[in-house]
Amino acid sequence: SCSRGEGPGGAAAEGRVPPPAVSTVLFLLKPLSLINLGGREVGLVSEHFSQAPQRLSFYSWYGSARLFRFRVPPDAVLLRWLLQVSRESGAACTDAEITVHFRSGAPPVINPLGTSFPDDTAVQPSFQVGVPLSAAPRSNASVNVSHPAPGDWFVAAHLPPSSQKIELKGLAPTCAYVFQPELLVTRVVEISIMEPDVPLPQTLLSHPSYLKVFVPDYTRELLLELRDCVSNGSLGCPVRLTVGPVTLPSNFQKVLTCTGAPWPCRLLLPSPPWDRWLQVTAESLVGPLGTVAFSAVAALTACRPRSVTVQPLLQSSQNQSFNASSGLLSPSPDHQDLGRSGRVDRSPFCLTNYPVMREDTDVVSVHFQPLDRVSVRVCSDTPSVMRLRLNTGMDSGGSLTISLRANKTEMRNETVVVACVNAASPFLGFNTSLNCTTAFFQGYPLSLSAWSRRANLIIPYPETDNWYLSLQLMCPENAEDCEQAVVHVETTLYLVPCLNDCGPYGQCLLLRRHSYLYASCSCKAGWRGWSCTDNSTAQTVAQQRAATLLLTLSNLMFLAPIAVSVRRFFLVEASVYTYTMFFSTFYHACDQPGEAVLCILSYDTLQYCDFLGSGAAIWVTILCMARLKTVLKYVLFLLGTLVIAMSLQLDRRGMWNMLGPCLFAFVIMASMWAYRCGHRRQCYPTSWQRWAFYLLPGVSMASVGIAIYTSMMTSDNYYYTHSIWHILLAGSAALLLPPPDQPAEPWACSQKFPCHYQICKNDREELYAVT
Numbered sequence: 001s002c003s004r005g006e007g008p009g010g011a012a013a014e015g016r017v018p019p020p021a022v023s024t025v026l027f028l029l030k031p032l033s034l035i036n037l038g039g040r041e042v043g044l045v046s047e048h049f050s051q052a053p054q055r056l057s058f059y060s061w062y063g064s065a066r067l068f069r070f071r072v073p074p075d076a077v078l079l080r081w082l083l084q085v086s087r088e089s090g091a092a093c094t095d096a097e098i099t100v101h102f103r104s105g106a107p108p109v110i111n112p113l114g115t116s117f118p119d120d121t122a123v124q125p126s127f128q129v130g131v132p133l134s135a136a137p138r139s140n141a142s143v144n145v146s147h148p149a150p151g152d153w154f155v156a157a158h159l160p161p162s163s164q165k166i167e168l169k170g171l172a173p174t175c176a177y178v179f180q181p182e183l184l185v186t187r188v189v190e191i192s193i194m195e196p197d198v199p200l201p202q203t204l205l206s207h208p209s210y211l212k213v214f215v216p217d218y219t220r221e222l223l224l225e226l227r228d229c230v231s232n233g234s235l236g237c238p239v240r241l242t243v244g245p246v247t248l249p250s251n252f253q254k255v256l257t258c259t260g261a262p263w264p265c266r267l268l269l270p271s272p273p274w275d276r277w278l279q280v281t282a283e284s285l286v287g288p289l290g291t292v293a294f295s296a297v298a299a300l301t302a303c304r305p306r307s308v309t310v311q312p313l314l315q316s317s318q319n320q321s322f323n324a325s326s327g328l329l330s331p332s333p334d335h336q337d338l339g340r341s342g343r344v345d346r347s348p349f350c351l352t353n354y355p356v357m358r359e360d361t362d363v364v365s366v367h368f369q370p371l372d373r374v375s376v377r378v379c380s381d382t383p384s385v386m387r388l389r390l391n392t393g394m395d396s397g398g399s400l401t402i403s404l405r406a407n408k409t410e411m412r413n414e415t416v417v418v419a420c421v422n423a424a425s426p427f428l429g430f431n432t433s434l435n436c437t438t439a440f441f442q443g444y445p446l447s448l449s450a451w452s453r454r455a456n457l458i459i460p461y462p463e464t465d466n467w468y469l470s471l472q473l474m475c476p477e478n479a480e481d482c483e484q485a486v487v488h489v490e491t492t493l494y495l496v497p498c499l500n501d502c503g504p505y506g507q508c509l510l511l512r513r514h515s516y517l518y519a520s521c522s523c524k525a526g527w528r529g530w531s532c533t534d535n536s537t538a539q540t541v542a543q544q545r546a547a548t549l550l551l552t553l554s555n556l557m558f559l560a561p562i563a564v565s566v567r568r569f570f571l572v573e574a575s576v577y578t579y580t581m582f583f584s585t586f587y588h589a590c591d592q593p594g595e596a597v598l599c600i601l602s603y604d605t606l607q608y609c610d611f612l613g614s615g616a617a618i619w620v621t622i623l624c625m626a627r628l629k630t631v632l633k634y635v636l637f638l639l640g641t642l643v644i645a646m647s648l649q650l651d652r653r654g655m656w657n658m659l660g661p662c663l664f665a666f667v668i669m670a671s672m673w674a675y676r677c678g679h680r681r682q683c684y685p686t687s688w689q690r691w692a693f694y695l696l697p698g699v700s701m702a703s704v705g706i707a708i709y710t711s712m713m714t715s716d717n718y719y720y721t722h723s724i725w726h727i728l729l730a731g732s733a734a735l736l737l738p739p740p741d742q743p744a745e746p747w748a749c750s751q752k753f754p755c756h757y758q759i760c761k762n763d764r765e766e767l768y769a770v771t
Contacts (some may be wrong), residue, residue, distance in 0.1 A: 043189045047073070053084075053180035056098060058162030059112045062520035065158040067107055067513045070183050072150050074277065077210065078186040079145040081155070085131050086138045086178050093175035098131045100181075101156040104149045104247040105463030106396035107518055108156050115529040116536070118499055120456040122444045127249040133177070147253065147279065149245035152393065152464055155181050164715040194280070199227060199295035204239065204284035211280040213298040215272045220303040220350060220428065222269040222439070224280065226258055229265070229294040231286055237265060238285035239292055244440045245279060247463075252440040259285060271438035273424035274466070303350030303428065306382065308372070350428060351385045351470075352377075356493075358389055363510060364398040364519055366390075368493035375407070375490045378417055380473040380482035385426045388467040388493060397511075397518025399499050400459040402469065403492035406448040410487045414478065417448035417487055419471045421457060426468035434474075448489065458499060460530060461518070469493070499531040505593050506532030524593035526716075541595060547719035548596040551588035554723035555581045557730035561621075561737060568740050572637060576620050577733065580613030584726065608648060614729075615644040615658040621733045622665035626672040640665065690739075698735030701728045 054066040072079065083100055087093050101108035108126040117123055131141045157179045194200050194213040202209050215222060229237030241256040258265035272278060284292045355371040368388050370376060378384050390400070406417055420427035420436035422443035427436045436443030446455040471489060475482040497519030498508035505527040510519050523532035525539045539547070558581035565574035587610035590599035599606070619640045623633055640661050647657035676684040685691065705728030713721045 044077070044186050045189055047185045047187070049183040049185065051181065053178045054157075056157060056159050056177040056179050058160060059158040060162045061522050062110070063509060063511055063522065064162070065101075065110065065156040066179060067511075067516075067518070068155040068157075068181050069513060069516050070153045070155070070181075072148055072153050072183075072185060073187055074150040075191055075210075075212075075279070076148050076150060076185050076187040077146065077281070079148045079153070080184040080186075081143040081145075082182040082184065083129075083131055083141045083143070083157075084138070084180045084182070085133055085140075087133055088176045089137055090173065090175060093137075095132070095134045096159055096177065098133065098157055098159060098177065098179060099128055100131060100143075100179075101126045101128045102143065102145075102248045103127070103154050103156075103461075105152060105465065106461040107154045108249070109460050109530075110156060110158075111530075112158065112161055113528060115534040117460075117529060118458060118531045118533045121458040121460065121530070123460065124249050145246055145248070147242060147244075147246050147281065149247045152396070153183075157181075166713040166715065166718065191279075194296060194298040196298055196300045199297050201295050202282060202293070204282060204292040204294075206284070206288040208284075209282040211282065211296060212277045213280065214277050215274060215300065216302075217274045218302050218305055219272055219274060219300050219425075220270070221301040222272040222278070223299040223301070224256075224267045224269070225297045225299065226265040227263075227295045227297060229258070229263075229292065231292045232290060237263075237292070237294060238290070239265075239294060240283045240285055241267060242281040242283070243267060243269070243278065247440075250442065252442065254439075257285075269439040271422075271425045271428055273438075273440060276424075304348070305351050305353050305385075306349040307353040308355065349382050351383050351426065352379075354384060354386045356386050356388060362497075363517055364395070364495065364497045366395065366495035368495075370491065375488040376471060378471045378473050378487045378489050380475070380485065383426065383428055383430055383470045383472040385471075386469045386491070386493075387426075388469065390462055390467055390495065391465055393464055394517065395495055396461055396464045397516065398461075398495045398497045400462040400467070401492075401494045401496060401499065402446075402457040402459075404446060404448060404455045404471075405490045405492075406453045407488045407490075408453060410485075411448070411450045411453060412481075412485070413450050414475050414481050415450070415485055415487065416474045416476060417471060417489060418474050419446040419448070419455065419469060420444070421446070421459070422468050422470070423463050423465040426470045428470065430470075430472040430474065448487075460499075462495075502532045503527075504595070505538070527593075544592060544596045548589060548592045550719050550723040551592075551726075552585045554726040555585040555588075555730075557727045558584075558733075560734040561730055564734050564737050568737065570624060570737065572634065573620050573624055573737070576613070576616050577730075579609075580617045581730075583609035583613050588722075608652065611648050611652060611658075612641075612645055615648070615661065616641045617729070617733065618658075618662050619644065619665055621736055622662065622669050625736055625738055626665075626669035627676075627738060628668075628672065636665075636668070694735045698732045701735065702732035705729050705732065 049070055051068050051070075054068075056066055057064045059065065081102070085098050087096075099112065101110050103109075103126060108128075109123055110126050110128075111117075111123075129141065129143055131139055133139050159177060188210045191210045191212050192200060192202070194211050196213075200211065202211075213222070213224075224241065224243065226237060226239060226241070229239065231238055237258040239258045241254075241258070243254040243256070244252065246253055254267060254269065256265065256267040280296070282294075282296070284290060286292060354376055356368050357371045359367040359369070361367055368386075370386070376384050376386065388400075390396070402421060404417075404419060411417075418430055418434055420430075420443040422436060422438050423441050425438050425441070427438055427443050434445065436445045444457055444459070446457055448455055469491070473482050473485055473487055475485075497510065498506075498521050502508045502521035502523070505525050506521040506523045508519055509522055510517055512518075521530065521532050523529070525544055526535075526537045528534040528537060558577050562574050562577045562581070565571070565577060583606060586598070586600050587606040590597060590601075590603055590606050620637055623636055623640070626633075628636070644658065644661055647654070647660070651657055673684050680686075685695070705725050708721050708728070709725045713725075
């Protein structure tokens with residue numbers, strides 16, 4: 001079981017907040033067990049959920065983590081996560097620790113790289129466990145969560161942060177780490193329902209008793225009370241009440257211990273979560289042989305909402321349709337439904353409702369605005385409340401941005417507008433506290449004053465729920481100054497996939513896990529962070545321009561093999577080198593982030609043409625060195641280029657797609673050289689100057705370039721190591737191109753005809769023309 005804080009009860013005592021009810025153990029679950037519930041026996045039902053395993057990646061950004069989504073049914077009393085990790089066997093597999101994050105209601109907000117978040121961002125540290133993989137190829141772990149919140153639960157797993165080395169696909173051996181979570185849920189089949197102000201008799205034996213009470217909208221307080229407690233094993237009332245669900249990473253579950261407490265034993269919950277069932281667990285503290293009998297009573301106190309009318313807007317817009325969040329258009333106070341015996345607070349209004357229109361603009365993109373006005377009227381007598389409906393199940397994959405701006409002429413030096421953003425229920429206790437804490441949620445505070453008339457809040461991956469924005473005017477020095485004061489506050493409320501579209505140094509990418517969509521930023525140019533705002537390792541604008549110039553101007557080295565090819569009448573080879581130089585230059589100009597970027601075509605087109613040109617340049621250079629017959633050479637030129645184009649379409653990053661044709665060309669060249677060596681009975685090429693000043697330097701440059709390209713490039717040194725690769729590749733091609741066949745004149749006429757026509761033969765091209 002999970003440890004819980006215990007504290008003395010009182011006439012209106014609140015339970016202490018326990019630590020998260022989570023433990024890490026490994027054991028099996030019985031399919032069905034019996035417990036005593038109010039003197040009768042009911043069952044616990046076990047359900048098993050699993051998802052297909054996924055291959056893990058080393059962490060570099062949020063898309064590297066593998067996300068799993070589970071649905072926890074209502075009335076669950078225990079979750080048991082079974083975490084299974086395995087890896088392949090081989091020398092490439094090393095010891096690693098898999099990090100697993102858990103969160104209720106939304107994907108976990110994680111930060112393995114320790115980067116900074118944007119200003120005004122509210123982030124809670126994620127709950128995580130580590131699963132080590134050392135000697136054994138498999139490892140298992142288990143995480144238990146008692147009294148879990150119903151709804152969506154998310155699990156994210158990843159390997160440690162990745163190295164910055166750029167590895168070619170298919171060249172180096174890799175190791176597959178596979179992760180699969182399974183979920184075992186234990187839920188109660190029957191639960192006793194507590195009706196407002198109706199005592200519910202309970203008898204506790206050795207097993208706990210499970211109760212629940214429904215909390216409707218506009219509930220101001222919930223009071224739980226134990227009466228008429230009788231125990232045969234000890235004095236007082238040895239009962240412990242656990243109220244509310246566990247939500248990770250934070251936990252605001254309340255625990256009330258009534259042993260030795262003044263009678264009656266009570267737990268007061270201000271602003272409980274609206275429009276849902278609240279689970280209550282009663283446990284006996286007298287041991288397995290003792291019996292405790294008591295009566296549980298739940299008292300609900302409703303507040304009187306004052307609704308802002310929207311009738312003029314609806315009458316003027318009969319021909320338009322709106323997706324309005326009309327839940328805050330409450331019924332009149334006489335129709336408050338809090339059960340048969342709920343109490344309605346007859347004091348003045350406790351809040352002012354502002355209807356909100358929800359406008360879905362795109363995937364994970366929502367705009368909220370007041371239904372009939374631009375600004376919200378804020379006064380000192382009651383909080384102004386706006387409800388933001390983010391309960392569709394598909395809204396938790398973005399970022400909730402809230403921006404407030406007060407009217408300059410209405411803000412005085414002694415007035416302050418205080419705001420709270422809460423989930424499940426609004427914060428209404430501005431007159432007693434400013435901590436924005438409701439019964440089971442710690443809200444996010446905002447404030448506006450004459451010196452700071454703007455306030456912003458960013459909530460990444462908000463929980464799936466109804467969110468509430470509460471505002472009230474306060475006068476800290478003299479409350480009388482606020483009696484007649486009114487401030488209009490302009491609200492800008494959005495749910496966006498990525499904040500500011502990840503800025504100029506990032507790209508907002510939409511990720512998918514089955515039917516669930518969520519967004520994350522992929523950063524460039526050394527920028528990091530949730531929204532690519534961490535510039536601790538970022539490149540300056542001068543460095544970005546230098547990188548662009550190096551990667552583009554280094555392609556001018558291809559002018560050397562182009563000139564050599566034209567001089568030696570290798571016109572097809574010169575065309576390939578020109579193609580490669582052109583598309584490599586503009587691909588790297590388009591591949592840069594930030595300001596130093598130029599794209600003449602789409603990025604994908606430029607990348608494909610660059611890869612195709614590089615492969616074709618290597619292919620034609622090696623075949624040209626083989627000194628084949630002209631027709632055969634050009635046929636192989638065309639066939640090889642087509643094969644390279646096809647392989648790049650299949651897998652653009654595959655190393656063997658380019659290496660395979662090049663090795664085949666090398667085999668052809670080696671075979672032709674070996675044939676000439678045997679036929680002439682001397683080394684080929686025959687000139688030592690050719691070996692000393694062309695072949696050996698060219699091969700050396702190509703070898704160094706391949707070594708840099710395959711093993712030395714990282715994300716940090718890419719711009720100059722890849723530039724060196726351009727220079728070495730082009731320089732080696734210029735040195736390795738063979739000399740012309742013969743020093744004879746290009747055109748020699750071998751036969752004359754009486755009709756004044758001649759058949760002329762080009763010794764270099766072996767083509768015939770009639771002149």
